[in-house]
Amino acid sequence: MSDASVNDTVIQTEGLRKVYHMGQTEVHALRGVDITVTRGEMIAVMGASGSGKSTLMNILGCLDTPTSGTYHLDGVRVDGLSRDQLADVRNQKIGFVFQGFNLLARTSALENVELPLLYDRQRRFKNTKEQAAWALEQVGLGDRTDHHPSELSGGQQQRVAIARALVTQPSLLLADEPTGNLDHRTSIEVMALFQELNDQGITILLVTHEHDIAGYHRRIIEVRDGHILRDHPVAECRIARSYLEQLDAEEPVGAL
């Protein structure tokens, strides 16, 4: 491996294992996962329910620690960091979109999105409100800043969650089934957004059940029973934006 390729490796795991203890029984959620992700990739993680996708994402997102195995993020070995250092990694480097939206109730969209900036010890963004508004603009919710999560649709909540992941301008975006609760069109819109972000250079890992959604990625990792079953590039990556235009042309509803 050359120096350049080392620098371009965002994620590198070796033999990641995760064992949950449920009383007497042991649940092996991950049984030795090796993944290498290079900067600028856009990867779909697929697999049946219970195959260990969320477990993997939580470890990659520094929310959880593996039972064994190593994890390097941007060349830094993560499974040796203190709680505070992990908190800073989550804040600075990673944007995480949860399977449930995990927004703070009774807190406006803007304040939800602003929250990661308030915990930024480097104070990279002087005007946190402005930056949060920018992130909401990115996901097309510039006009919903004062709405509380309960006043937003599922798709809009999902986009607020994405805006919160984007607001710190992370180099790595991890999304656990961000389209799981969305209708077809909104899912494609989210994919269009992710493809734009990826074009801007952000590395993206996205969990999905749907082959349709996986088709918008350049690489697919298939997980089964805590193993990586297949890891292959996608020959022809679909472009969400052009598909949306195609949809608009087919049914010009509301285009008065």
Add this chain to the structure above:
Amino acid sequence: MTPMNLVRIAGQSILKNKMRALLTMLGIIIGVGAVIVMVAVGLGARGQIRESIQSLGSNMIIIMPGAATTGGVNMGAGSFSRLTVEDSEKIAREATLITGVSPVINSMAQVIGNGTNWRALINGVSTDYEVIRDWPTSSGTWFTESDVRGIRRVAVLGTTVAENLFPGQEAVGQRLQIRNVPFDVIGVLAPKGQSAGGQDQDDRILIPYTTANTRLSGRSFIGQIVASAATEGELPVAQEEIREILRESHEVQPGQDDFTVRDQTDLAAAASSSTETMGMLLAAIASISLLVGGIGIMNIMLVSVTERTREIGIRMAIGARGKDVLTQFLVESVVMSLLGGLIGLALGVGGATVLGNLMGWSTEVSPITVAVAIGFSAAVGVFFGFYPARKAAALNPIDALRYE
């Protein structure tokens, strides 16, 4: 997180559960309120006691018949203890460390003057009484040494007596009768107000003790002798000197005194010890109610941490450190207890004022009381908020997120 953000978050979360927050704060509110009221009343009372002790006169020494220790040896019938005018005169002659000495011959008597009746306390005293009690006249003059020696029938009136017998008139120069003995009014005393026991000190008539002795009572025993030392520092030696003189005239050994010599510092000490007891009681009540209030806060904060486990998980997932979560919950409990303290303070000050007006007590809310009340409620918030806050901070992000 800036401090402003932390306080805002705490405020929002308290406002979300207004009723619960209010009930939680109730312990602190009641505790602080009660303490403010009681301290206000206590301080007022102490101020009154201090004033009335000072009004006795400075550096006063009081000599009374009877031993101070009642549990001591029974003297028997023959040695019935008494003080006499001669004792007082002997002290006046022999004592070197005192600035004045006066017997006090007490009696209540019916006084007739200007066609009206008045019952007043008659004090037969010497001219030194003016210095000892620091009690000048406001009009007219005190009687003189020659009035005393001449057993003259002259009287100096307290303002209460003067106002009741001669309302709207100049009392000096008038005549009155005490037990049918005519007296000339030669002076009216400056007003002194109430004594420590709540008696009107101005409801009295001062006459020469010689006159009191011969014209009124005919007894040569007196209730009290008062004297004064030049300075507060000389009080102990002056008292010892008086004891020695009296032992000589009463023919008793040291330790068998049939009289008691005391000074106003003893009175002050007695008064301050009673206010100290009250202070201790207040402190006990305060700490118990603050403890109860604090436990209430801790309880609610624990509930709050459990309820908001997911929120904690979310905050940690997006980069909050343990310390951030700890501060957030600590600030919340401090804001809550401080708010309770401030409400209690407002109610306490209001209550003290109302109570003071209603009961005619003087009350006093000192800045120190206010500072201590606020400081203590904040401390309660920190102390009882710490455990729940630390519990929140120790959570694992993923476990907190999964919590249902």
